[in-house]
Structure formats: C-alpha cells, structure tokens
Amino acid sequence: MSSDDIRKDSGSIEDQVEKTDRIVNNVSARIQNPLYGIPKEKLLSQVEDFANEKGLEDITLLLQKGALIAQNPSHFETIPELNEEDKETIRRETTHKWTQPRDLYFTVILCSIAAAVQGWDQTGSNGANLSFPQVFGISDKDPNPSRNQWIVGMINAGPYIASCLIGCWLTDPLNNWLGRRGTIFFSGIFCTLSVIGAGCAQTWPQLFVCRLLLGLGMGPKACTVPVYAAENTPPNIRGGLVMSWQLWTAFGIFLGFCANLALYQVGDIAWRLQLGSAFLPAVPLVIGIYFCPESPRWLMKKGRYHEAYISFKRLRNTELQAAKDLYYVHRQLQEEFAIISGSTFISRFLELFTIPRVRRATLASFVVMIAQQMCGINIIAFYSSSIFSEAGYSVKSALLASFGFGLVNWIFAFPAVWTIDTFGRRNLLLFTFPNMAWTLLAAGFCFLMSRDNPARVPLVALFVFIFAAFYSPGEGPVPFTYSAEVFPLTHREMGMSWAVATCLFWAAVLSLTFPRMDAALTPTGAFGFYAALNMVAFTMIFFLVPETKQRTLEELDYVFAVPTSKHAKYQLTKSLPYFVKRWIFFDKTAKLEPLYDFTQVESITVFEKGVGH
Numbered sequence: 001m002s003s004d005d006i007r008k009d010s011g012s013i014e015d016q017v018e019k020t021d022r023i024v025n026n027v028s029a030r031i032q033n034p035l036y037g038i039p040k041e042k043l044l045s046q047v048e049d050f051a052n053e054k055g056l057e058d059i060t061l062l063l064q065k066g067a068l069i070a071q072n073p074s075h076f077e078t079i080p081e082l083n084e085e086d087k088e089t090i091r092r093e094t095t096h097k098w099t100q101p102r103d104l105y106f107t108v109i110l111c112s113i114a115a116a117v118q119g120w121d122q123t124g125s126n127g128a129n130l131s132f133p134q135v136f137g138i139s140d141k142d143p144n145p146s147r148n149q150w151i152v153g154m155i156n157a158g159p160y161i162a163s164c165l166i167g168c169w170l171t172d173p174l175n176n177w178l179g180r181r182g183t184i185f186f187s188g189i190f191c192t193l194s195v196i197g198a199g200c201a202q203t204w205p206q207l208f209v210c211r212l213l214l215g216l217g218m219g220p221k222a223c224t225v226p227v228y229a230a231e232n233t234p235p236n237i238r239g240g241l242v243m244s245w246q247l248w249t250a251f252g253i254f255l256g257f258c259a260n261l262a263l264y265q266v267g268d269i270a271w272r273l274q275l276g277s278a279f280l281p282a283v284p285l286v287i288g289i290y291f292c293p294e295s296p297r298w299l300m301k302k303g304r305y306h307e308a309y310i311s312f313k314r315l316r317n318t319e320l321q322a323a324k325d326l327y328y329v330h331r332q333l334q335e336e337f338a339i340i341s342g343s344t345f346i347s348r349f350l351e352l353f354t355i356p357r358v359r360r361a362t363l364a365s366f367v368v369m370i371a372q373q374m375c376g377i378n379i380i381a382f383y384s385s386s387i388f389s390e391a392g393y394s395v396k397s398a399l400l401a402s403f404g405f406g407l408v409n410w411i412f413a414f415p416a417v418w419t420i421d422t423f424g425r426r427n428l429l430l431f432t433f434p435n436m437a438w439t440l441l442a443a444g445f446c447f448l449m450s451r452d453n454p455a456r457v458p459l460v461a462l463f464v465f466i467f468a469a470f471y472s473p474g475e476g477p478v479p480f481t482y483s484a485e486v487f488p489l490t491h492r493e494m495g496m497s498w499a500v501a502t503c504l505f506w507a508a509v510l511s512l513t514f515p516r517m518d519a520a521l522t523p524t525g526a527f528g529f530y531a532a533l534n535m536v537a538f539t540m541i542f543f544l545v546p547e548t549k550q551r552t553l554e555e556l557d558y559v560f561a562v563p564t565s566k567h568a569k570y571q572l573t574k575s576l577p578y579f580v581k582r583w584i585f586f587d588k589t590a591k592l593e594p595l596y597d598f599t600q601v602e603s604i605t606v607f608e609k610g611v612g613h
Contacts, residue, residue, distance in 0.1 A: 034331040034332055034334065034335050035067060035070055035071040035328070035331060036071065038071065040068070043067055043068070043071060044064050044067070044068075046067075047060070047063045047064045047067045047327060048060055048064070050063070050327065050330065051063055054305040054306070055305070055306060056305060056306065056309065059309070059319070059323055062319055062320055062323035063323045063326070063327050064081070065079075065081055065082060065086060065320060065323070065324070066320060066321075066323040066324025066325070066326070066327050066328070067324070067327045067328070068081060068082075069082070069090060069320075069324050070324050070325075070327065070328040073090075076090050086320055089317070089318050089320055089321065090320075090321075092317070093234065093321070097234070097237055098237065099317070100234070100237070100317065101314065101315060101316065101317060103292070103293055103314040103315060104232065104233065104314075104315045104316075106288075106291065106292060107228075107229070107232050107233075107292045107293065107315070108229065108233070108244075109288075110184075110285065110288045110289055110292055111225050111226075111228065111229040111244070111245075112244060112248040112251075113248075113281055113284055113285050113288070114184060114187075114188075114221055114225045114285055115225065115244065115245045115246075115247075115248035115249045115251075115252060116248050116249070116251050116252030116255060116281050117188070117191050117221070117252060117278070117281045117282050117285055118218060118221060118222060118249050118252055119248070119249040119250060119251060119252020119253035119254070119255070119256060120252040120253070120255050120256040120259070120277075120278045120280075120281055121159065121191060121195065121214060121218055121252075121256075121278050122159075122252075122253060122256065122378075122381055122382070123252075123253050123256030123257055123260065123381060123382075123406070124195060124198075124256055124259075124260075124274055124275045124276075124277065124278040125155070125156050125211075125274075125275060125382065126256065126257070126260060126274075126381070126382060126383065126384060126385050126402060127257075127259075127260030127261070127263070127264060127270075127271070127274045127385050127399055127402070128260075128270075128271035128272075128274045128275050129152065129156070129382075129383060129385060129386050130264075130271070130385055130386065130389060130395060130398070131268075131270060131271035132155075132204075132207065132271045132275075133148065133152050135268075135271070136203065136204040136207070138151045138152060138204055140515075140519060145519065146516060146519070149515040149516040149518075149519055150512070150515070150516055151204060152515050153511060153512040153513060153514060153515045153516060154208065154512055155204060155207055155208050155211055156211075156382055156383075156511040156512070156515075157507075157508040157509075157510075157511035157512040158208050158210075158211025158212045158214070158215060159211050159212070159214040159215035159218050159504075160215060160218075160504045160505065160507040160508030160511060161212065161215060161508045161512075162211075162212040162213070162214070162215025162216055162218075162219070163215040163216075163218045163219035163222075163500075163501070163504040163508075164215075164219070164501045164502075164504040164505035164507075164508060165501075165505075166215070166216060166219070167215050167216045167217070167218060167219020167220055167504075168219040168220070168222070168223055168497045168500050168501035168504065169219075169497060169501065170216070170219065170220050171183070171219070171220045171223040171224055171493065171496075171497050172345055172493060172494065172497060173345070174186060174220055174224075175224060175227075175298070175493070179294050179295065179298050179299075180224055180227065180228040180231070180294060180295040180298055181228075181289050181290075181292060181294050181295075183220050183221075183224045184221060184224055184225060184228065184285070184289050185286060185289050185290070186217070186220065187217040187218070187219075187220045187221035187224070188217065188221075188282050188285045188286035188289065189217070189286060190213055190214065190216045190217030191214060191217035191218065191221070191278070191279075191282040191285075192279045192282040192283060192286060193213075193279075194210050194211070194213040194214040194216075194217065195210070195214060195275060195276050195277075195278040195279050195282070196276050196279050197210040197213070198210040198211060198214070198275040198276065199272040199273065199275045199276025200272070200276075207275075215504075218504070219500065219501070219504065222500045222504075223493075223496050223497050223500050225245065226245050226480065226484055226496070227484075227492075227493065227496065228295055229244075229245075230484070231295040231296070231297045231298070232293070232295055232296075232315050233315075234316070234321075234325075245480050246413060246416070246476050246477040246480055246481075247410075247413045247414065247416075247417070247477070250406075250409050250410040250413045250472060250476065251410050252281065253381060253406050253409060253410070254403075254406035254407055254409065254410040255281070255406075256277075256278065256406070257399070257402045257403045257405070257406035257407075258403060258406070259273075259274060259277040259278075259280075260274050260385065260399055260402065260403075261396075261399040261400060261402070261403050263277065264395060264396065264399050265396075293310075293311040293314045293315055294307070294311055295311070296308040296309075296311040296312045296315070296325070296326065296329065297329055297333070299311060300326075300329060300330060300333055301333060305326070305330075308326060309322060309323070309326050312325055312326050343490075345494075348490075348491060348494045349494055349498075351491060352491060352494060352495060352498055356561075356563075357488070357557060357560045357561055358487065358488065358491050358495070358560075360560045360562075360563075360564055361486040361487050361488075361491075361495065361560050362487075362495065362498060363544060363564065364482070364486055364544060364545050364546065364560075365479075365482065365483040365486055365487070365495065365498065365499040365502070366498075366499070366502050367537075367540050367541060367544050367545050368425075368429070368475075368478055368479040368482050368483065368541070368545060369479045369483065369499050369500075369502040369503040369506075370502060370503075370506050370537075371429070371433070371475060371479070371537035371540065371541060372475055372476075372479050372503055372506075373503065373506035373507055373509070373510050374506075374530070374533040374534065374536065374537040375433065375436050375471060375475050375530070375533070375534050375537060376436070376440055376467075376510075376527075376530030376531075376533065376534070377467075377468075377471050377475070377476075378507055378510050378511065379510060379514050379526070379530060380405055380464060380467070380468070381409075382510075382511050382514070383514055383515070383518075384398075384401070384402040384405050384464070385398045385399055385402045386398075386515075386518075387460075387464075387518075387523065388401040388402065388457075388460070388461065390447075390518075390523060391446075391447065391456065391457050391460040391461075391523070392451050392456060392457045393457055397457075401461045401464075404461065404465060405464055405465060405468055408465045408468040408469055408472070409468045409471070409472050409476075410472070411472075412468065412469045412471075412472035412473055413472040413473065413476055413477065414473075415472075415473040416428070416472070416473040416474070416476065416477040416478075419473055420477060420478065420481060420549070422549075424547050424549040425478045425481065425482050425545075425547060425548055425549055426541065426545055426546070426547040426548075426549075427547070428473065428474040428475075428478055429474055429475060429478055429538075429541045429545070430538065430541060430542060431474065432470045432471065432473070432474030432475055433474075433475070433534050433535070433537055433538040433541065434534070434535070434538060435470040436467055436470050436471055436475070436531075436534050437531045437532075437534035437535050437538075438531070439463045439464075439466045439467035439470065440463075440467055440527045440528075440530050440531040440534065441527065441528060441531040442459075442463040443459075443460050443463035443464050443467065443527055444523060444524040444525070444526070444527025444528050444531065445524060446459040446460045446463065447460065447522065447523040447524045447527075448524055479499070479503060480499075482545075482548060483495065483496060483499035483500075484496060485548055485556070486548060486556065486560065488557070514526065517529070542571055543567070543568040543571055543572070544564060544567070544568065546559050546560065546562070546567060547559075562595065567595065570595045574592065574593055574595070575592065578590055578591070578592040
C-alpha cells in the first residue's frame, strides 16, 4: 500500500492521527510485554524504586526476581538470580497449569454460577408463557389478540430492553466505583429480588417492571464477569475461562428448563414459581462473591498496591508468582494510562466509531453479536414451550421437549472448547449458519403436516434439537469470545459493553416481535423468516468478520488495520473462487493467496499502523 493511498484514506481524520498513533501502532505489543529491551541493572533499579514508592520494601527481592522472569519468560532458566526452587515454580506453570489455589478455583466457580444465573433468567419465562397470559387476561384467545401478543412479547423482552439501554452502559461507572466484586454483587441483588417480585406480581404491568429491573442486573453481569475472570486467572488457562461463560450460560438455560418441568404440576401458581425459581443460583452468587478476592488489576488502578499483592497471593501458588504478576501488571497499567490519559466515557464510546482500527473491531463484534439473534436461537430459548404446544404437544410434553432442547444446547457447547482455537471462530460460524438455516426451515415445514399425523410433533422437536446441536459449538460461544479479544486494551471494557448491548438489544427485538410474528405468519412463516436471516448473517460474516484464532495482540492490530472493503474484496475474488475449485470441483492444485503476511508485522511503519489502513 502506497503512502499516497494512506494519506488519501486518512484525510478526514488527520486531527486524530497523533492520538490514533498512540492507540493502534505498536502500543498493544508494548502493553503485551512492556519490560522488553530494558537493561538488567536499569530494570532492577526501577523495581526497587517501585517497591519504595508503593510501600512494598519487604518484597523488593521477590519483585526483582519476578520482573526478570516477566521480561524473558521463555528464558527464565538462564536467570542467575533464581534458585532451583524458583525455577521449579515457574516450570510448574506449564507442566501443572491446572494446579491452582483454592481461591482461584472458588472464583472460577462463582463466575460459572454467574453465567448460570444469566441462562436461568432467560428461560424462567419460557414455561410461564403457557399460563400468565391467561391469568392477566392478555392471551391471544381474549379480545384484541394482536394487542395481547405485543404485551406478552414486551414482558418477555423486558430484561433485554433494560440491559441494552441502561444495564450494559452502567458497567463502566459501576466498575469504577464499586470494583469487579461490587458490580457483580449489585447485579446479583437485582437478579435475586426482581425474579421474586415477578413471581409475586398481581398485574401484567407489575410483572413488566420486575422484568425491567432484572435487566439492570443482567447487563452489568454479562459485561463484568468475563473481565473479572480474565483478570484473576493466569494467562495459560485464561482462554478456557473466556469460553466457560457460554458453556455455563447454556447450563443455566438447561437448569431453567428443568425447573419449568419440575414445577408445572403444582397448580395455578406454577408460573409464579417458574419465574421466581431463578433466584436459586443468584443467592449463592450474592453470598459467595464476598469471599472472592477483588481483581488485583482494579485495586492497582485505584493505587491500592498492598491489597493487590494480598489478592495476587490468594490467586497464585507462590509469592514469587504473585510478585511477578504484580509488577508486570503495574507496567501494563503505566502503558495504558499513558495512552488513555484524559479520555472520558463519552470520548471512549465515540472512538469505537472514529478510530479506524477500533471501528473495524466494533463492526466485527456487532456482526457476530447480531448474528446470534438473527439465527433464531432465542425464539426457542424464550418460546420453545409455546412452540411445542402449538405443534400439538400437551403441556407436560412441551416442557419435556424444551428440557431436551436445553440438554442438547448444553452438551453440544463442550466441543467448542477444543474447536474454537483449532477450527477457528470464522470457520465455525461459516459452517454452522447454513446448517441452522436448513434445520429451522425443516422444522417450519413440519408444521404444515396434518395435526393427526403422528410424525408431526416428533419431527418438529427433532429438527429443533439438530438446530441447537449446530448452534452450540458455533454461534453460541463465538460472539463473547470474539468480542473479548478484538478490541485493543484501551477500549476493551467499552467495546465489551457495546457488544453485549448489541446482543441484548436484538434479543429484546426478537422477544418482543415473535408472538405477533408467530400469529401473523404462522410457525412455518416465522421459522422460514429466521432461516432466511441465517443466510443473511452468513453473508455478513463472510464479508465483514476476520479470523482471530491464535493471533497475538500485535497480529490483531495488523488484521484490523486492513480496510473492510479490502477484506470483503479478498473474500469475493480470492477466498470464494478457491472454495469452489477446492471443495466443489475437488481441484487439489487450488491455492489460496493469503490476505495477511505476518512476517511483515514487525516492519509496519508507525504511520501505517497509526492511521489504521
């Protein structure tokens, strides 16, 4: 790419170039290892000054050893300051990576419970949809059914409306004021009291308000818990924990279906218990978060270094590891503060759309998040009991079929733990979306069969289950994993808020519109509509979403430095013809010219990376 092209493309943002340089040139790589290249004596002197400044003089030696290890983690065996015990400690980080302190595992369990709460909250209304509309006089069999269908949709959409408009955007200030633990506690309180209130509601407006309050807990929780888990865990097991959010959300969905099935026979109050049962996992979350250590990174941002060291000691096997991570994170924070000094909530939000490298990450995260709703998964998660009932199931059988859906959704989430870093994020999506399209279409056509046909009901359930089996290892885990990694460190919290708000906004749209769509288009038309949206999402992903598997921060800067138009043109003129030749005509001589040349990452000029083109 010529400099003239770069200047032409960047003309409208020349006033931002200096700031952009600092954010998207090699800064991310510096943040990845800010100690690289510092002479040994200078580094040891810097560590001593740091220890004196922060009141950590008693662990100066540990900090110095830790800094030397962090500077050259792959060559720690050659560091003379380390004794054999120190070296064995570092070796075990690789050879026994799952041998971790009890407090770290307790934190992981609490984060998994938080994800399960998220899933259970989504399905509490699923079984209740069979009853509460009749109780409140808003069923589609009462006068003015179209109005009632919109009301039922609005009640189901309540948590997602509140989350996308308010809850997700509370994440930044809540984390600033209360910390990670405090934000999770805040979310847990709303997730506990709101569902109890929903179970006690006497009118549909009361139920709607309680559902809105639930959203104030769901939004900050979905944005904070993955960040909290990532900040507390060592890098060598961090990837699996990012994946665990979707895995345990799917488990929570399954538990919600279990509760719906278990409670349906209790009589007229079944729907109340089905809505209120979601408080069960929220209570241990609210209590348990008190016993977890606060994120050391957040404590250090607040200047509370002694507390951060205590927290690290609880989360690491040895004091040497705690000291190493303490100083390493301190230097990362120095780099980060140098980049974002003077930035505000509003400026960081605007930069999601104005800085080219960040804007492309924003677009990609938007596509994968909206695709999660376009695929139609939540018409099943929110309304499966109603769908199966409409197909001809009894109440019990409809709830059993929903239970089966939840079980399939959870079990098939496990393969993603292995495939997401081997098969790749983009490839998983491109494989699963066409398969989700045909399964939805097949389920919709089954509704055209006669109600007397004994094959009608089991076929609807079968294709819904196959749909879930394709969704769970693909579009299920990818959006949160992808969104958590594509933004540079400077915009990660704001970017995650944007991504989650996008997902929950469109979940609200889907939840609001489906009851009316189902009545107006029939189940066949509604399922066909979402089958078509799957193919629209497939096209958007093909042209707009770059692959990110196994890429470093520096390489991701390079990936998102490529203009969207160039990426789309490459897919159309290079990738698609290659696919046709190789897999349609089985031409083994077909070769795909790579879009990125990562051997040149180190030689990209500051200006090129700063402009982001």
